[in-house]
Amino acid sequence: MFVAARKSAARAVLTRAAITLGLTALALTALAPRGRADEQRVKRFGVAIYAMPTSMSLGDFNDGIDRVNQTSTAFGFAPIGKVHGSTQFGLEGRFMATKKWVVTAGFGRIRKESKLDLLPQVGTQVLITGRIITVPRNLGLDYYFAPKTSGDVTLRPFVGAGFLSLVETKAKLGGGATVGSVTTGTFLRPTGEGSGFYLESGMHVMLPSKYSLLLNGFYRRAKVTQVIEETTGQRVLNPDGSPFTLDLSGFGLRFAAQINFFGKPVK
Numbered sequence: 001m002f003v004a005a006r007k008s009a010a011r012a013v014l015t016r017a018a019i020t021l022g023l024t025a026l027a028l029t030a031l032a033p034r035g036r037a038d039e040q041r042v043k044r045f046g047v048a049i050y051a052m053p054t055s056m057s058l059g060d061f062n063d064g065i066d067r068v069n070q071t072s073t074a075f076g077f078a079p080i081g082k083v084h085g086s087t088q089f090g091l092e093g094r095f096m097a098t099k100k101w102v103v104t105a106g107f108g109r110i111r112k113e114s115k116l117d118l119l120p121q122v123g124t125q126v127l128i129t130g131r132i133i134t135v136p137r138n139l140g141l142d143y144y145f146a147p148k149t150s151g152d153v154t155l156r157p158f159v160g161a162g163f164l165s166l167v168e169t170k171a172k173l174g175g176g177a178t179v180g181s182v183t184t185g186t187f188l189r190p191t192g193e194g195s196g197f198y199l200e201s202g203m204h205v206m207l208p209s210k211y212s213l214l215l216n217g218f219y220r221r222a223k224v225t226q227v228i229e230e231t232t233g234q235r236v237l238n239p240d241g242s243p244f245t246l247d248l249s250g251f252g253l254r255f256a257a258q259i260n261f262f263g264k265p266v267k
Contacts, residue, residue, distance in 0.1 A: 042206050044096045044263025048214060052088040054110070054252030057223075058132065060244050064173045064188065065114065065130040067239075072128050072175050078116060080128055086112035088136065088252060099266045102142040104162065110134050110248070128175035129187075134248055135168040136222065138198060147206075154206040159199075164222045166194040169246055170230065189230040190244060196222025202254070214256040223247040 062082040069079035090108025097103055115129035140162015148155045169192055176185020202216020224246040227236045236244040 042096065042212055042258075043210075043260035043265060046094050046212070046258045046260040048092045048094055048106070048256040048258040050088075050090055050092065050108075050214070050254050050256035052090075052108070052218060052252040052254040053085065054088050054218070054220070055085045055250035056083065056110070056112075056132070057247040057249045058083055059247055060238060061130070061132060061171060061173070061190075061246060063238070064244075068128060068130065068173060068175055072116070077118070077126065077128060077175075080114045080116050080130055083112050083114055083130060083132060085250070086110050086132075090136075092138070092256070094142075094258065096263075096266050100144050102144060102158070102160075103140075104142055104160065105139045107135060107137040110136065123180050125178045126175070127177075127185075129172055131172040132246070133168065133170050134166050134224075134246075136220070136248070137165045137167060139163050140198065142200070144204070152208045156204040156206060157202075158204060158216075159201045161197065161199050164196045164198050164220060166196070166222055166224055166246075166248060169193060169224050169248075171246060188236070190227045190236045190246060191230045192224040192227040192246065194222055194224035194226075194246070194248070196220065196249070198222075200254075204258075210260045212258045212260065214254070214258060216254050216256075218252040218254050219250075220252065221249045223249060 062084075065080060065082050073079055088108040088110045090106055092104055092106025095103045111131075111133045113129060113131040115127065115131070117129075118126040120126060140160055142158045142160035145157045148157075171190045172187055173190070174185060174187035176183055176187060198221070199219045200216050202214060205213040205215070207213070225243065227244050227246060228234060229236050238244050
C-alpha cells in the first residue's frame, strides 16, 4: 500500500511539473517579440530557476526507519513510510563560453520527511519521524549539439557532467512522547558532508526573448560517508558495526526557466 501511494504521488508530481512547463512555454512564446530564434541568440550568461523531482537511495537511512517502526508498532502505532524521493529546488548559473560549451554552477535544496504526529489526549504528543535535508552544489560543463530551428524557436540538445558536493546534510530518526512537560524517547541526528558526480542530458528551448526553457534528465551519484551524531560528535554506525552513510544518489527530471542577463551573444 505504501509503495503504491509513493508511486501515485511521484506520478502526480511529474504530471504537475510537465503541465507547468507546457503552460510556461506557451506564455513565454506568446509574450516574445517577433524575430527568428536563431538570430536573437541567447546571452552569454543566464540564471536558471528549476524544480526537479528526484529519487534518493538512502539505504542505511531507510533501514533506520525500519528499526524505528519495529519499536513504534510494538506500542501500537502505525509505521511511517520510507523515503525514496523528493523534489529539489534550486538555482544554476549558465555561462556560454563558446557556441558549443556551457559552464554551469549552482546549488539546490532537498527536504523530505516521513512522520507520524499524534495527540492521543490533552497534554500528550507522540512524534515518530524520519527526515532528511541536504544542499547539493554542482560545477560542470554542458556540450551543445547543432541547433534545430523552426520559426521563432531553436532547440539545442545537450549532454553534460560535473562534480557534486553535499553540504548542510542533516537527518533525524526516531520517536518520542511528551506528557505535560516530560519528554521521553530517542532521536538520532546524523549529519555530514559528501561529494560525487552527476551526468545530464536534455534540451534547451531558446525563444526570441530574454527567457528560455530547459528540460533534462539528471543522474546524481553522491553520498555522505563520514556521518557523525550532531549532538555528541561521535561517528554513527549501523547495528552490525559498519559505517552509517547517507546515500543521496538518484535520478531526476529537471524543469527550468532561464533568465538571460548579460554578455554579447556567441557568434
